[in-house]
Structure formats: C-alpha cells, structure tokens
Amino acid sequence: MSFKKLIEPLKDVLDNKGFYEPLPFQKLILSKIKGGASLFCIAPKDSGKTTSLILSVVQKLNGLAFEDAPRALIFVKDKETALNLKSEFESYTRRTDLRIYCAYEEHNIELQREELYLGADIVIATPKRLNKIFYLNGINLNKLQICVVDDAEFLFKNNNFAEVTRTPESIGKCQYLIFSSKFDNRFERWRESFMYNAQVVKSK
Template structure:
C-alpha cells in the first residue's frame, strides 16, 4: 500500500460540547461509556473517532493521558460488532510496547466489547504460551499484544493475521525506541494490505514516520499539544547533594497523593524500595526482573491507592497509565527529552493538574538544563541544600518517621521469597470469560528490551 503525506486537523480545533453520540457511536455503546463514568469525549477522541468510523487510516499524535485508548478502541469495537471471529483468526489487533499497557487496554476493550459480545485476549509475556494458544483456538475477536509474544505465536502457526480488519499501533515511538521496529513491520506485513490502520505516537521521528509511509494510506492526522509544557503541569529541578538523594526521594514518596518515581536500573529500584520500606514508607516497585504476578499486583496496588507510591524503571513504567498521579519524580534524570515527555505524561492525565520533579546532582545540572530546553519547558530550579524547606511545601514531601514496615522489604516481590498467589500465576491479562472462572497461568516473555 503506497503511503502518502498525512493530512488532517488538530484535535484541538473541534468545537467544544460534542458528545459521544455526536461522534456517530451506537446508543448502546454510549450507554456503556456512561455506566463506566465516561460522559464526555476528550479532544483526541472528538477528532479521531469520526474518521476512524468512516474507515480512514488515522495518525494520532497525542501524549500519554490524552484519551488515546478510547480514540482507537471505540471505532474498533463498532467495526467488529455483529459478527464473530473464526478460531485462531482475530479481526482486530492492538500492538503495544509493554505488558502493563496491554492489560489496561484489554480491560477497557473487554468491558465495552461485552456490549457487542466481542471477546478480547491479551497476548503478552508473563502468560504461558500454551494458554494463549488455547484461548486463540477458541476464537477471539480482538488481540492486544506485545510484538515479541505475537511473533512467537505466528512462528508456531498458532494464530493467523489474514482476517485482521483493523490494526492499532499504540505508543509507536516507544516501541521503536525499544527495538521493536523490525517486528512491527513484519507483523503489519502479515495483515491484509487493505486493512484499516491507526497509529498513535507522542512524537513522530524518522523511524516512526517510516511506518506511516509504508503501511498507511493517506491517513487523517490529529494532533494534541506537542509538548508537556502546559499550565496544568508544574516543572521543577531539585539540585541535590548525592549523599542526600535517597533521603529526598523517600520524603517525596512519603507524601500524600499518588506518586510515581523513575530510576534508571532494576537494582536501583530494589535499593530505593528497600530503603523506603526501612524508613516506613509504603511503596511498591515495578521492573522487568519481577515476576508477572508481582508486576500485576504492584500496578493494581498503585491504581487502587493501597500503595500510593510506585518506584519503577522507564521500560516497565511505559505501561503505567493511571489517573490521579499528582507527582512524577525523576530520581535519575531521563536520558533525553523524549523520555522526559513520556515520564511527565504520567501526571496531569484526564484534565487534572500535576507536578514533575527532577533530582539532579551538581554535575548533572548542565545536561538537565539542556534537556529541559529541548523539551520546551522552563523548570523552577531549587537548591535543596541552600533552601531546605521550600521543596517540602512545593511537593508535600514528608520526612519518614524511620519505623521499618513489617514483613519483607518489598512485600510483593518474589525476590524476597514470596509465593505468587494462584490467581496471579494464572496470567496477567484475564479475559471477561476468564474472570468468570477459567484457569491457566505460568510465565513467559517477549523479545526486545525488557523492563
């Protein structure tokens, strides 16, 4: 399929006051959204849904938290409604970079797809391959997959993409950064060339544009703000003494409100988690060396507020799409402005406000300033040694009381000897039918860089 230059309108150009019904969605789906507490569409949904419903390819440039899941999910459900897929031949495909994001998208599609009797399956590492095969053979309408696991199933001839009618690539730029570009191209090439394709990405660089040019036909382009530098996000850089960095991070994790802390390595996640719990701060952790059972429980605890602070690596946290994150902390400064944008996008979701703090030692300040300039933000610089109180007021940080929490340093971590519960071992992404009592489980992985 020859690619053409994308054309379209900005998502922000659509008049306000538009309802889901105005977008052309069936009444039954509008009611399903209302029952889930979703009453008004976001700009990217208002702009993209009509074109997707009309059958056009869509290129959406939108940051995390802008409502992308429903922007592609609603047209996908409408297109597939009224028919059932044959065994091992789904008709809808959503490709995502991480297991956690797959789980969240699966939950949304499964909830609203029940309105039409559609079945959704998560195809990700952490769920036994044979379990995926059994479910696929029974017939599923939509597959939400990480590229590596889906490629494994194709190599085994356990699934066919010949009947795919609509393919969605979510967080395309992050998948390219993670080394998935060859697999994405191979998977798209395995779908019918006349199928509808929707691609969503916060940024559109050369490699991502390669996908657009090769696999999309005159896509309608819809863009939200290109930068996270919006009034709803306050940006700070806290210059810290290296000897006090961990203590400051623990105080930030100890605040009221949902807090997401980014560190660079898996070992650093474990060290900071252990130290926080030693100081009495209830945190959970997320990285690629954790079992899928642990990852699922940590994300669930963060989402329901039972563990209001989550410490994670970049790769693992790319799937953390949780509302009401009021503070993002770069315990380790991000590598570049793109990473900053994606990390910062975890706060100020769904129209809320938020704060982003970068902890930087003296020798990191020049690089952090340059990165901020590239990201088009103007953070407030705070010297935490010269001004030891204002950063507490700014963030609500509280010095821990120093009473170790009972139990293992990371209560949900298999690294500390926990035995995963049976439900978690059954798989990370249960379908609506599985939640009604079906079983399975095990572990697996996907190719490419893990987190």
C-alpha cells in the same frame, strides 16, 4: 463525531461513566477512524487516546463476536500494559459478546496457541510474542480489519519497531491506527509503505 453515532452498548457505557461529549482531540479523530482512515493520532496524555482506541475498535467490530480469527490486533509494550488495556476494554464491552485475548512473553506459548485457537475478536499483544505465535502458525491474521499501536513510543526500544513492521507484510488490506504523544521521524518509513495514505492528526 458525537457519541450519538456509536452503537448502543457503547453509548450506554459512556452514559454510565458520565461521558456525554467527546474531548477536543476525540472530535478530531473519531469520525475519521469511523470512516476507515489510517491515522497517526498524536496527542499528550489525558487527551482521550485510550478511550478513542477502545471506542473505535468496538465500533469497527459492531460489538459482535464473529468466527474464530481476530479482526483487531493491538500492539502494546508489555504484559502490564496488555492486562490494563484488556481491563479497560472489558468495561466497555460488557454488553457485547466480543472476546478479548492478551498475548505476552510471560505466558506459555503453546498454551497461548491453544487458547487463540478457541477464538478471539480482539488480540492485545507484545510485538515479539505476537510474531512468535504467528510464525508457529498459532494465529490467523487473514481476517484482520484494524491494527493498532498503543502508546507507540515503546516501538523504538528492543527492536519493537522492526517486529511490528513485519505484521503488515503478512496481512492484506487493513486500517492502521498509531497512538503516540509525538510523531517520530521513523514513522515516515510506514507512510512510504503500508501506511502510505495515512493522515497525521495532532492535538490542537
């Protein structure tokens, strides 16, 4: 897929950043993601995974805020990663009205529940904190359209794999994207359940 098929705010940002053509791995995955496929996106660092994640989420939401419940959920390993990804998102969403919120352990959970109640389109969260907020009825996942795991290698430490696996048990139909540098055999559990029809796309 070329960048020309993206919404105008994204094309403008890409032009300003000097990105005129997708990288080889982005060509492999962007059109599949736009078509609604769930994917395991397997590629090394500097192949454009993070940019692909951001473009895909913003495109999926059409660059528009809508009601209060989040429509995109992104799991990350820690607070630093969440804040860095939020900053990256904001560089692409400045001509949209999308609301991006970070949820992580180092922040007061009651305050996070109050802030989420005010509305968010994209939530970037650590797995443990997201689940705590969810089980306290502090976030509505019924409107979720896309669920992403960024740099998924972190899943296999500190019980994160089990924490993330809980989320699909609580939501309806959703598009799933897993970005990782390698395909771990434990991902097969997801392919046998909520990602049963997912494709594995590896960098050539």
